[in-house]
Amino acid sequence: MNVDSSMCAPSNPVQHWDQIDWNQCRRQVKRLQARIVKATREGRWGTVKSLQWLLTHSFSGKALAVKRVTENQGKRTAGVDHVLWRTPAAKLNAIGSLRRRGYQPLPLRRVYIPKANGKRRALGIPAMIDRGQQALHLQGLEPVAETLADHHSYGFRRERSTADAIEQCFKVLSKADAPEWILEGDIQSCFDQISPDWMLHHIPMDKEVLRKWLQAGYMEKGTWFPIEAGTPQGGIASPALANMTLDGLAELLKQRFLRKQVDGIRFIPKVNLVRYADDFIITGSTKELLETEVWPLVEQFLSDRGLRLSPEKTRITHINQGFDFLGQHLRKFDGKLIIQPSKKNTHAFLEKVRQLIKETSNVDQAKLIRLLNPVIKGWANYHRHVSARAIFERVDHEIWQALWRWAKRRHPKKGSGWIWKRYFHFIGPSSGRFAVDTGERLDTGEIVWLKLAKATDIPIRRFVKIRAEANPFDPDWYEYFEERAFFKKFGIHRHEAGIQPS
Numbered sequence: 001m002n003v004d005s006s007m008c009a010p011s012n013p014v015q016h017w018d019q020i021d022w023n024q025c026r027r028q029v030k031r032l033q034a035r036i037v038k039a040t041r042e043g044r045w046g047t048v049k050s051l052q053w054l055l056t057h058s059f060s061g062k063a064l065a066v067k068r069v070t071e072n073q074g075k076r077t078a079g080v081d082h083v084l085w086r087t088p089a090a091k092l093n094a095i096g097s098l099r100r101r102g103y104q105p106l107p108l109r110r111v112y113i114p115k116a117n118g119k120r121r122a123l124g125i126p127a128m129i130d131r132g133q134q135a136l137h138l139q140g141l142e143p144v145a146e147t148l149a150d151h152h153s154y155g156f157r158r159e160r161s162t163a164d165a166i167e168q169c170f171k172v173l174s175k176a177d178a179p180e181w182i183l184e185g186d187i188q189s190c191f192d193q194i195s196p197d198w199m200l201h202h203i204p205m206d207k208e209v210l211r212k213w214l215q216a217g218y219m220e221k222g223t224w225f226p227i228e229a230g231t232p233q234g235g236i237a238s239p240a241l242a243n244m245t246l247d248g249l250a251e252l253l254k255q256r257f258l259r260k261q262v263d264g265i266r267f268i269p270k271v272n273l274v275r276y277a278d279d280f281i282i283t284g285s286t287k288e289l290l291e292t293e294v295w296p297l298v299e300q301f302l303s304d305r306g307l308r309l310s311p312e313k314t315r316i317t318h319i320n321q322g323f324d325f326l327g328q329h330l331r332k333f334d335g336k337l338i339i340q341p342s343k344k345n346t347h348a349f350l351e352k353v354r355q356l357i358k359e360t361s362n363v364d365q366a367k368l369i370r371l372l373n374p375v376i377k378g379w380a381n382y383h384r385h386v387s388a389r390a391i392f393e394r395v396d397h398e399i400w401q402a403l404w405r406w407a408k409r410r411h412p413k414k415g416s417g418w419i420w421k422r423y424f425h426f427i428g429p430s431s432g433r434f435a436v437d438t439g440e441r442l443d444t445g446e447i448v449w450l451k452l453a454k455a456t457d458i459p460i461r462r463f464v465k466i467r468a469e470a471n472p473f474d475p476d477w478y479e480y481f482e483e484r485a486f487f488k489k490f491g492i493h494r495h496e497a498g499i500q501p502s
Contacts, residue, residue, distance in 0.1 A: 017088035022067070025060035029139055033473045036143040040204075048204060052140035053306070056206070062098045066091050069236070070129065079127030080109045080219050096131050100209065105130045108218040108234060110225075124193070124218050124234040132207065133373070136238040141205045143473040145240050150250035151468035155277030158472045159481060163385050164337060165276045167465035169330055172272045172283055173319060174337040174364030179270035179283035181289045184323055186313035187246075187302065188272040191238060192230040194245050194397035195306030200230070203244055204219035204319045213237075229306055242277070245305050249273060252301060253282065253294070276326055290316050328386055331336065339386040346391060348377045350398050357406050364421060365436045366450055368406075373453040374401075386461035392455035403434050461491075 001432040016193030040049040055061045062175040069075065070085050077083050085094045115121050126134065142158070149157065154165040200207055211237070217226045231238040250273045255446060257271040271294060282298070284290040295316075296307075302308055323333025327345040331338055348435045353375060360368050376399070380392060407423045408416075412461045424432040427449055440448040465489065469475050 011176060020063055022064075025063050025186040028058065028060040029055065029064055030473075032061075033139065033143040034475050036140065037047065037474045040144050040147040043202065048144060052137075052205065055098070055140045056136050059095070061136055062095045062132075063141050065098060065132050065139065066094045067130040068135045070094075074125075074131075078109075079123055079125050079130065080106055081129075083128050083129045085128050088212040094128070094132060095127060096148055098136055100206070103133065103209070103212070105133070106210050107215040107216055107224055108313055110218045110220040122233065126235050128485070130213075130216070131236060134213070134235045137205055137209060138237045138240055141203075141237070141240055141244075144204050145244050145247075146471045146473055147172065150247050150273065150275060152250060152273055153243060153275045154246065155275065155279075156243055158227050158471070159484070160466055162276060162382075163463045165326055166273055166328050166330075166466050167463050168274050168387065169281065169325065170337060170339060171465070172274065173330065173332070176335065178291070178319075178337075179272065179285050180319050181284045181287050181290055182317050182323055183282040183294060183298075184313070184315050184317060184318060184325070185280045185282065185298065186310040187307050188280040188310040190246075190307060191228075193307050194230050194242065195304075196229055198305045199245065201243060203241060239277070245307075246275065247296065249275070249280075249301050252297065256297060257294070258290075274325075279326065281323070281325055283415075287316055287318075323395060327382065341383045341388055341391050347376075348393065350395065354402050355398055357402050360407065361409060366438075369434070369436065369450055369452050376453040376455060380453075384460055385456050387460075387461055389456070392458070396454045399452075400434070401430070425449070 032051055036048055036051045036055075038053060039045075051256050057095075066085065070091055076084065085091050093113045101178055107131070108126055111123050111125060112120040113123055115295065148155065152168050154162065154167075154168075155159040156456055181394040199214065200211060205212060214227070214231075217224050253271050267286065269289055271285055272283045273291075282290065282294055284294055299309060307479070319330070319332045319337075322344040324330075324344060327342055329340050329342040353372065356371055356375065363371075380388075381396075383391075401421060404419075405421070407419045411422075413473055414501040420432070422493075423434060423436075424434050427433045427435060433449075434452040436451040438450050440449045442448060464484075466484070470480060472481055
């Protein structure tokens with residue numbers, strides 16, 4: 001393995017890993033990715049392939065790939081070979097093992113995770129070597145994917161989120177002349193059914209490596225099973241492969257339905273696509289347009305890729321009836337679009353909180369608060385950009401009631417007054433706040449409380465949607481993303497804080 005001496009000190013392997021110049025690695029990979037974006041935009045596919053080859057054979061690309069898979073959430077979960085890269089020496093050796101020649105992926109380790117409908121979703125866990133290879137090749141694939149992506153696709157893409165998708169829905173549906181009909185689409189077993197032949201012919205990456213991933217199969221109870229279709233689920237590259245498979249639908253709809261002539265009169269179909277991974281909506285001016293023209297076109301688009309719409313989850317809805325999308329409920333009342341947390345999402349959240357409270361009947365108050373706070377804050381932060389205030393208040397009340405029952409069960413022989421004084425306190429403007437004295441004191445002598453988070457503590461703030469064409473791998477957009485990151489963190493623009501762009 002050729003290691004640049006500027007990035008590794010010439011001592012023992014452990015010191016080599018610790019002394020890698022990560023900033024230099026990132027700069028080298030970033031430069032190659034920027035060149036890939038430029039070549040992709042210009043349609044120079046031979047240059048794209050050459051640049052991807054350079055990146056996937058570079059020390060910097062390999063080092064960053066190993067760093068990623070050894071620092072993410074799955075770093076302690078082994079594949080079928082039971083190998084983990086835990087030590088600095090193992091990580092450095094892993095960089096040298098990321099070679100194309102002789103590479104043969106191991107089968108995925110099959111596990112099952114529960115779904116909301118009671119069924120189980122099959123998930124494949126790749127071995128560390130395969131995670132490293134996927135992370136490495138993804139560095140060369142992502143710049144292409146971002147450059148070619150549908151503008152209003154928001155799932156599993158850098159710098160994009162469900163909040164962007166919901167804000168785009170608001171932009172499309174909130175106006176007085178907005179489309180009134182919505183096709184709610186859901187692709188059946190998307191990751192499991194994508195045609196491998198389609199991917200091999202259309203995904204712009206090393207075909208031999210991709211073919212090996214698709215043919216690796218999986219192990220379950222000691223038996224190897226082939227995978228007939230789908231992407232290597234559980235792997236880092238899987239979301240990008242799925243996104244690239246579904247990209248192109250927006251352009252197809254735009255070309256087909258931009259303007260129409262009906263009986264000599266210009267007709268605006270108002271067809272708009274908003275997609276998050278395999279969930280999407282398509283708007284239309286009439287129900288007939290969505291039923292007879294849009295739906296069949298989508299089915300044909302998916303069929304070419306080995307996919308089909310879920311008959312149970314795909315439907316056409318009027319905006320006045322409302323629909324659920326990404327945990328939110330969108331509906332117009334007297335011509336005004338209101339977006340709130342959906343009943344299903346809110347119910348699932350409250351059930352999770354109640355279950356946590358029931359399962360911790362024997363723990364102390366402080367531990368219960370520490371268990372609940374991240375759950376409450378996470379849910380409230382997810383919904384903080386919509387009209388959620390009234391639902392936040394109801395959720396806080398439901399949680400308070402569950403905690404009161406928890407306290408009563410702990411002390412069945414005590415009166416309500418005694419329980420109230422022990423667990424609920426007047427703190428600032430709050431009355432009856434579920435909190436515990438930490439025993440610490442401020443300089444003023446004021447008690448330092450460990451307080452239960454409340455959904456209403458989270459301020460409602462309108463979300464600023466990402467620019468549709470923004471590309472995090474394109475140097476022309478670097479300053480935009482720096483400005484956006486600053487605004488998301490501090491709530492103001494850099495020039496308002498007196499900070500000049502870098």
